[in-house]
Amino acid sequence: MKQRIITLQAEEMPKLWYNILADIKMNPPLGPDSNPIESDMLAPVFPMNLIEQEVSPERWIEIPVEVLEVLSGWRSTPLIRAFSLEKALGTPARIYLKNESVSPPGSHKPNTAVAQAYYNKVFGIKKLVTETGAGQWGSALAFACSQFGLDCEVYMVRVSFDQKPYRKTMMQAWGGVCYASPSERTNAGRAVLENYPDTPGSLGIAISEAIEVAVSDSSGKTRYSLGSVLNHVMLHQTIIGLEAKKQLEKVGDYPDIIIGCAGGGSNFAGLSYPFVYDKINGREIEVYPVEPTACPTMTKAPFVYDHGDEAGYTPLLAMHSLGHAFIPPPIHAGGLRYHGMAPTVSQLVNDNLITPKAVTQIDAFKAGVLVARTEGIIPAPETNHALACVVEEANKAKEEGKEKVILANFSGHGLMDLGSYVMYFNNELTNFALSEEEILRSEMIFADFPKPEMIKSVDPGTI
Numbered sequence: 001m002k003q004r005i006i007t008l009q010a011e012e013m014p015k016l017w018y019n020i021l022a023d024i025k026m027n028p029p030l031g032p033d034s035n036p037i038e039s040d041m042l043a044p045v046f047p048m049n050l051i052e053q054e055v056s057p058e059r060w061i062e063i064p065v066e067v068l069e070v071l072s073g074w075r076s077t078p079l080i081r082a083f084s085l086e087k088a089l090g091t092p093a094r095i096y097l098k099n100e101s102v103s104p105p106g107s108h109k110p111n112t113a114v115a116q117a118y119y120n121k122v123f124g125i126k127k128l129v130t131e132t133g134a135g136q137w138g139s140a141l142a143f144a145c146s147q148f149g150l151d152c153e154v155y156m157v158r159v160s161f162d163q164k165p166y167r168k169t170m171m172q173a174w175g176g177v178c179y180a181s182p183s184e185r186t187n188a189g190r191a192v193l194e195n196y197p198d199t200p201g202s203l204g205i206a207i208s209e210a211i212e213v214a215v216s217d218s219s220g221k222t223r224y225s226l227g228s229v230l231n232h233v234m235l236h237q238t239i240i241g242l243e244a245k246k247q248l249e250k251v252g253d254y255p256d257i258i259i260g261c262a263g264g265g266s267n268f269a270g271l272s273y274p275f276v277y278d279k280i281n282g283r284e285i286e287v288y289p290v291e292p293t294a295c296p297t298m299t300k301a302p303f304v305y306d307h308g309d310e311a312g313y314t315p316l317l318a319m320h321s322l323g324h325a326f327i328p329p330p331i332h333a334g335g336l337r338y339h340g341m342a343p344t345v346s347q348l349v350n351d352n353l354i355t356p357k358a359v360t361q362i363d364a365f366k367a368g369v370l371v372a373r374t375e376g377i378i379p380a381p382e383t384n385h386a387l388a389c390v391v392e393e394a395n396k397a398k399e400e401g402k403e404k405v406i407l408a409n410f411s412g413h414g415l416m417d418l419g420s421y422v423m424y425f426n427n428e429l430t431n432f433a434l435s436e437e438e439i440l441r442s443e444m445i446f447a448d449f450p451k452p453e454m455i456k457s458v459d460p461g462t463i
């Protein structure tokens with residue numbers, strides 16, 4: 001019988017995270033005075049132990065045993081050799097899917113939620129506040145808080161709150177509370193509602209609300225937690241790629257192509273960074289982050305300094321951004337509706353170490369349904385974007401008659417997103433693409449901001 005899934009024993013699990021900051025150069029985050037921020041300026045928002053990780057230059061960082069113990073409830077995640085998908089496509093490519101959907105909330109998100117809850121607990125924090133797009137992150141943080149005895153409050157983007165009501169129930173099951181964003185509970189939310197009462201909301205607005213709630217708690221025991229974008233989130237997610245590398249070694253394979261969908265960039269970074277490290281050291285691989293055409297940050301938006309949130313509470317980050325006030329069309333991949341992109345992912349795009357792609361919502365669902373009918377797992381709408389790229393690359397390998405090895409992140413399941421599948425089967429889904437004019441209009445917002453340097457941070461093979 002063919003071996004369809006590859007797993008690791010407890011003793012084979014990675015014990016260290018990989019920190020890409022050791023290997024690339026970055027523009028620093030800037031404060032309101034346009035100077036690089038000091039770490040302690042972030043202290044009201046994050047605990048100091050996570051701030052230290054955010055700026056750490058160490059290449060390898062130890063994973064605390066307490067974090068590994070919680071993660072061991074479902075890790076290592078299976079690496080699936082997608083034989084049925086390969087057969088359906090008639091491709092000579094060998095396709096591997098890293099199945100992050102097996103975690104309790106159903107995605108890669110708890111890899112960092114558990115770490116963040118742990119570090120906050122150790123720092124003496126009692127409550128975490130966050131935003132969520134599709135609800136995967138909010139439910140992951142609620143789960144992680146339940147493991148470490150912390151309270152959890154989540155601001156969920158309105159359109160997803162309405163599309164995926166059971167995500168709120170999942171958060172409640174783990175002891176969290178969840179509000180639709182924009183809400184009347186914060187200045188940031190009220191300001192948006194005054195001008196746009198029917199807004200679908202955005203991750204940028206929900207982040208503003210969560211930060212505002214966290215920093216206004218006078219007890220000093222509440223902090224904010226972010227599910228993507230920041231360096232420490234990318235770091236925690238590298239357990240995905242580190243496991244995948246060992247799993248591939250077990251079957252004597254190594255990827256030619258690595259693919260992940262990218263909203264803020266964390267599941268893509270988690271799978272790909274340990275391999276990008278090899279690429280920096282001279283290995284030849286293609287690495288593709290995949291975004292929706294409706295929210296094309298890497299493929300269309302400029303590299304600028306911008307806020308991570310709508311109200312401008314966060315420092316200015318050097319990233320590809322459509323503008324912090326940009327409200328993406330209401331596509332069903334709520335987790336990909338973010339105006340910016342992780343600074344490290346943005347820098348790797350500038351370095352030509354990774355090559356961004358964009359796919360439409362309908363192509364994404366078409367690929368997702370094919371994977372459901374072959375491999376059996378119903379993917380999250382976000383994951384479908386990566387799968388559309390997998391199908392394209394597998395077809396290309398067929399045309400060229402090449403035995404490519406394709407490794408992709410199966411970032412989450414879609415069992416809480418079935419409403420979007422209903423619309424797909426009823427032919428009610430639409431594609432959205434931004435016009436050049438809309439992109440230029442959203443760029444007006446950067447006019448007064450400092451400009452980041454176009455740093456060429458690394459040449460492959462130079463480390």
Ligand SMILES: Cc1ncc(COP(=O)(O)O)c(C=O)c1O
Pocket residue numbers: 107108133134135136137227228229261262263264265266267268334335336380382383411412413
């Ligand atoms: C299943 C799934 N995949 C991907 C994403 C995109 O986020 P990121 O780019 O940080 O991995 C999300 C975000 O909510 C998600 O829920």
